[in-house]
Amino acid sequence: MNRMLQLFLSFLLLTAGLAAQSPAQLKNELRQKETAAKQDADKLYDAGKWAESKSLAADAKRIFMAVLKVKPDHEGANMALGNVQVDGKWMTAKDAAAAAKKAMEAEAKAKGMVEVDGIYVDKEQVADAKKGIFFHEGDRVSKAEKLALLSGRVRHPVTGQFIPAKDLPKAEQGLYPIGTDGRWVDEKEADAFHAQIETARTFRTAYTTLASTLPLAKLQEAKLEADKAYEVLKPLFGLAEPMPGDRPVVFIASTTDEYQQLGTAMGDATSSYGAFLASDERRMVIRDVGEVRPALCIWEKDWGAYNVRHAVGMAYANSMFGGAEMPLWLLEGFGALPNRFVNDGIAAHFARSHIQRGGVKDLKAWFSSFDINGEMEAQAIAYNVFQAGLMLWFARSGANPKVTEAMQDITKMVAEGKTKGLDKAIEKLQNSLIGAEEEIKEALKKLAAKQ
Numbered sequence: 083m084n085r086m087l088q089l090f091l092s093f094l095l096l097t098a099g100l101a102a103q104s105p106a107q108l109k110n111e112l113r114q115k116e117t118a119a120k121q122d123a124d125k126l127y128d129a130g131k132w133a134e135s136k137s138l139a140a141d142a143k144r145i146f147m148a149v150l151k152v153k154p155d156h157e158g159a160n161m162a163l164g165n166v167q168v169d170g171k172w173m174t175a176k177d178a179a180a181a182a183k184k185a186m187e188a189e190a191k192a193k194g195m196v197e198v199d200g201i202y203v204d205k206e207q208v209a210d211a212k213k214g215i216f217f218h219e220g221d222r223v224s225k226a227e228k229l230a231l232l233s234g235r236v237r238h239p240v241t242g243q244f245i246p247a248k249d250l251p252k253a254e255q256g257l258y259p260i261g262t263d264g265r266w267v268d269e270k271e272a273d274a275f276h277a278q279i280e281t282a283r284t285f286r287t288a289y290t291t292l293a294s295t296l297p298l299a300k301l302q303e304a305k306l307e308a309d310k311a312y313e314v315l316k317p318l319f320g321l322a323e324p325m326p327g328d329r330p331v332v333f334i335a336s337t338t339d340e341y342q343q344l345g346t347a348m349g350d351a352t353s354s355y356g357a358f359l360a361s362d363e364r365r366m367v368i369r370d371v372g373e374v375r376p377a378l379c380i381w382e383k384d385w386g387a388y389n390v391r392h393a394v395g396m397a398y399a400n401s402m403f404g405g406a407e408m409p410l411w412l413l414e415g416f417g418a419l420p421n422r423f424v425n426d427g428i429a430a431h432f433a434r435s436h437i438q439r440g441g442v443k444d445l446k447a448w449f450s451s452f453d454i455n456g457e458m459e460a461q462a463i464a465y466n467v468f469q470a471g472l473m474l475w476f477a478r479s480g481a482n483p484k485v486t487e488a489m490q491d492i493t494k495m496v497a498e499g500k501t502k503g504l505d506k507a508i509e510k511l512q513n514s515l516i517g518a519e520e521e522i523k524e525a526l527k528k529l530a531a532k533q
Contacts, residue, residue: 108136116145123153130162201228214325224327226372240298242286244370273297279340282333284369289313289323290394293368294334296381304334304381304390311391311420315398318419318478318489322497324401331368331376332393341380348378351455352410355463356380357392357417359400362407375400377417391424392417392467406501409508411452411470418471426532429475433530436468442523445516473515476522484514 103111112133119125130145142162149159160172168178190202198211207217216228223231235244238253245259249266252259258272259265260281267275276283277295285292287305289312294301312330316323324330335341345353348360357379360366365373377400379393380386399408399416423429436442439461452470454463476482477489488511495504515522 108138109141112136112138112141121152123149123156123159126152127156127158127162130159134162199225201225201232214327216326222323222326224325224329227326227370230370237286241284242291242370243284269298277336279343284371286370290330290332290397291368291371292332292334293366293376294381295336295340296334300336300381300386301334304386307387307390308332308394310424311394312398314391314420314424315395315416318474319402319493320497322402322493324398328401328404329371330394330397330401331366331371331374332390332397333366333368333376333378334390334393335378335380338380338382341378344378348376351453352414353378354456354458355392355454355467356382356385356389357396357421359393359396359413362405375405388421392421395420402496403504404496404499404501406504408504409449409452409512410454411449411466411473412508414452414454414467415470415474418467419474422468422471423475426529430529430532432468433472433526436465436472437526437530439465442469442472442519442526445519445522449512449516472522472526476518476525477511477515479525481525482514482518482521485511485518488514 112129115129115132116126119129126145126149130142130149133139133145134142146159146162149156150163153159155172160167164175165172166175166178167173168181173181187197187202190197194205195202196205196208198208201211201216203211203216210216214225216223216225218228218231230244234247236247236250237243238245238258239250240253241258243259245253249259252266257266257268260267260272260275272283275281279295282293282295283298283301285294285301285305288309290308292301292304292308294304296304333344335344341353341356345358348364348366349358350361352358357377359377360375362375364375366376367373368376377393377397379389381389395417396413399413422432448469452466454466458466474489477485480486488507492504492507492511495501495507
């Protein structure tokens with residue numbers, strides 16, 4: 083090292099040492115600044131900002147408060163303390179929130195609105211609100227969602243995630259929030275962040291909530307399939323919908339390893355198929371939703387759309403049944419109907435495969451032995467899945483009055499939230515299907531003949 087460089091480095095070290103002040107020195111300099119400021123609000127404010135820049139937070143706050151004693155409407159000091167201005171008057175954020183709430187309540191009462199569970203609603207919405215159904219710009223929302231929207235939060239225009247209203251311009255520019263430190267990033271970086279189960283992205287569709295490690299582009303595809311499945315099942319429930327707080331939730335895994343991990347943590351033997359409903363005792367916490375019993379599936383080549391529709395069908399049925407347990411064949415049937423019978427072309431394709439596997443035979447034995455587990459061959463699982471869907475497809479077709487009536491009894495009870503006697507209603511449906519076995523065989527042949 084040459085002599086000039088040594089001298090230069092020594093100079094830097096010397097000046098750095100001189101610049102660094104001890105806490106006692108900083109306190110002493112601050113006292114001098116305060117003394118010199120006397121009762122001058124602006125000079126005191128400058129002293130407070132200096133203290134803030136030196137990480138003397140407690141002193142800075144004390145000085146800003148002193149500024150307000152001299153000049154209560156000092157903008158800088160008020161802003162430094164987090165105060166807000168309401169109708170030209172500065173007040174603490176807490177007082178401002180209380181004032182805003184009071185004003186809102188007065189306005190609501192003047193409009194004839196009624197308070198239900200801490201939320202003001204129009205008179206005609208009181209009955210729904212008492213059931214936990216609230217409305218926002220025409221959408222049915224839960225109490226938690228309504229409170230979030232009333233607090234000034236808005237939905238991200240793409241994902242539906244709640245974000246502060248002030249951040250909406252960022253969202254409209256194609257950016258997405260990640261983590262807890264307020265960072266906004268582009269789609270590529272957001273995809274990388276959400277690629278792990280622990281940081282999975284939440285995505286709201288028209289009827290469901292999806293959570294996934296999939297890239298956003300793939301999740302957009304899954305969204306279409308999710309809503310399609312819901313629309314297939316909705317008529318079966320007399321167009322009734324789950325309570326807003328019971329909106330169907332589906333977690334979509336992006337890899338086999340991830341799906342197996344979720345199957346071990348959340349499922350049972352039925353996770354050997356590409357979609358399953360979480361075990362009754364398992365719950366998952368989903369952003370903006372809370373603790374739920376989701377359906378889970380895997381997005382894999384060629385079968386991703388089928389699995390998503392199946393998962394949504396099970397999640398929708400579970401929501402409508404209010405969590406009441408149902409026979410496995412019926413649960414899988416609600417999944418298989420939008421999965422295998424989403425349109426005539428797809429249904430006909432699977433119908434032909436079903437006939438090749440033996441078709442409909444001995445329904446009484448099939449109902450009593452129905453299962454899906456890892457010990458079964460893939461073909462046997464496929465047989466059971468399709469036939470479960472076939473039962474509900476036939477029931478909704480109206481081809482057999484007894485079957486139709488039995489199905490309608492179940493869906494009416496579910497739509498009205500009645501679970502007492504549901505077991506008997508399901509048994510009645512099974513028996514009517516067993517009695518219509520020959521008709522179902524003929525219906526299957528006609529379906530297989532379609533193109």
